[in-house]
Amino acid sequence: MGAVSDMWATLKTMLMLFLVSHVSFPLATIVAVVLFVYAVGRKILRMSKGLSDEEDGQFRPQSVLITGASSGIGEGLALSYAKDKCTVILFGRDKARLDKVTKACTALGATAIPVIADVTDEKFMSAKMKELDEQYKIDLVIANAGVTGNTLPENMSFEQKTQQILRTNIQGCFNTVLPIIESFKNRGSGQIAMISSLSGLMDFPKSPAYSASKASLITYCRDMRDILRHYNVRVNVVLPGFVRSAMTDARTKRTGSSMPFFWETERAVNYIKAGLRNNESVIAFPFPMYFACYFASVLPPVIQETLHRIANFNKNTNWNRIG
Numbered sequence: 001m002g003a004v005s006d007m008w009a010t011l012k013t014m015l016m017l018f019l020v021s022h023v024s025f026p027l028a029t030i031v032a033v034v035l036f037v038y039a040v041g042r043k044i045l046r047m048s049k050g051l052s053d054e055e056d057g058q059f060r061p062q063s064v065l066i067t068g069a070s071s072g073i074g075e076g077l078a079l080s081y082a083k084d085k086c087t088v089i090l091f092g093r094d095k096a097r098l099d100k101v102t103k104a105c106t107a108l109g110a111t112a113i114p115v116i117a118d119v120t121d122e123k124f125m126s127a128k129m130k131e132l133d134e135q136y137k138i139d140l141v142i143a144n145a146g147v148t149g150n151t152l153p154e155n156m157s158f159e160q161k162t163q164q165i166l167r168t169n170i171q172g173c174f175n176t177v178l179p180i181i182e183s184f185k186n187r188g189s190g191q192i193a194m195i196s197s198l199s200g201l202m203d204f205p206k207s208p209a210y211s212a213s214k215a216s217l218i219t220y221c222r223d224m225r226d227i228l229r230h231y232n233v234r235v236n237v238v239l240p241g242f243v244r245s246a247m248t249d250a251r252t253k254r255t256g257s258s259m260p261f262f263w264e265t266e267r268a269v270n271y272i273k274a275g276l277r278n279n280e281s282v283i284a285f286p287f288p289m290y291f292a293c294y295f296a297s298v299l300p301p302v303i304q305e306t307l308h309r310i311a312n313f314n315k316n317t318n319w320n321r322i323g
Contacts, residue, residue, distance in 0.1 A: 062137075076268065079104060218237055237283070239285075242260070
């Protein structure tokens with residue numbers, strides 16, 4: 001009787017293992033794959049149309065600080081948040097252009113505070129950021145200020161351009177967000193967005209300093225997002241492609257080269273704002289360029305170098321255009 005009982009128990013175990021291995025597990029795998037493909041397909045479709053998720057997140061900033069607010073994406077974001085009747089704190093170096101943006105924001109019914117500042121000045125930025133946060137209780141900081149080799153004077157040497165790009169694009173961003181982090185942690189709320197670039201994923205070797213500076217922001221935001229989520233602080237990185245700005249205008253003027261999948265500022269601003277509302281970790285656009293840059297970034301170095309040689313970007317290099 002005991003032998004029969006043991007045999008029956010063995011048969012039940014074998015039957016259960018068969019069902020799990022040949023039915024349940026494959027079925028669960030198929031369902032998981034279908035759901036994954038659906039989610040990815042839906043996201044790709046919306047990104048290809050320049051749209052973000054339809055749902056609005058719960059975080060609605062009342063006070064927004066933007067560096068590099070006197071032109072391009074920074075100006076577009078300033079005007080858009082002004083339409084939402086947010087208090088907008090605008091950092092810029094060009095007083096005339098900054099005053100123009102400030103007046104436009106005020107005309108939209110917003111409280112606009114212009115700040116003439118050099119984001120590379122660590123002491124000034126630290127004191128000013130803490131002062132403004134104490135006065136206006138900043139909800140959202142957008143570190144947007146940045147430069148490329150094309151926006152710097154042609155008589156600057158390669159070394160000078162490299163140093164200036166790294167100071168502005170990396171140290172300038174850190175000078176903007178670091179003074180505010182402790183306040184956000186203590187309040188248990190807040191959002192930090194850094195404007196990087198698709199060049200930070202992959203770029204042809206004519207802008208090494210710019211690409212390196214933007215790549216560092218991607219890495220920093222990825223890690224800080226995981227750290228600060230425990231304090232209910234949002235961290236997002238924005239990876240634009242070619243968007244109308246002083247940078248792209250300067251690029252067109254100096255190089256005359258085309259810019260594929262070019263976006264107008266308003267379209268980019270709407271996409272960025274939707275991504276920030278929905279707390280997307282990476283807000284990258286346009287999708288075709290994002291896909292190409294991401295795919296190229298994971299290729300083996302030997303293949304990347306071959307692509308560079310085929311593209312002939314290393315021949316007859318004009319050092320005045322490198323940065």
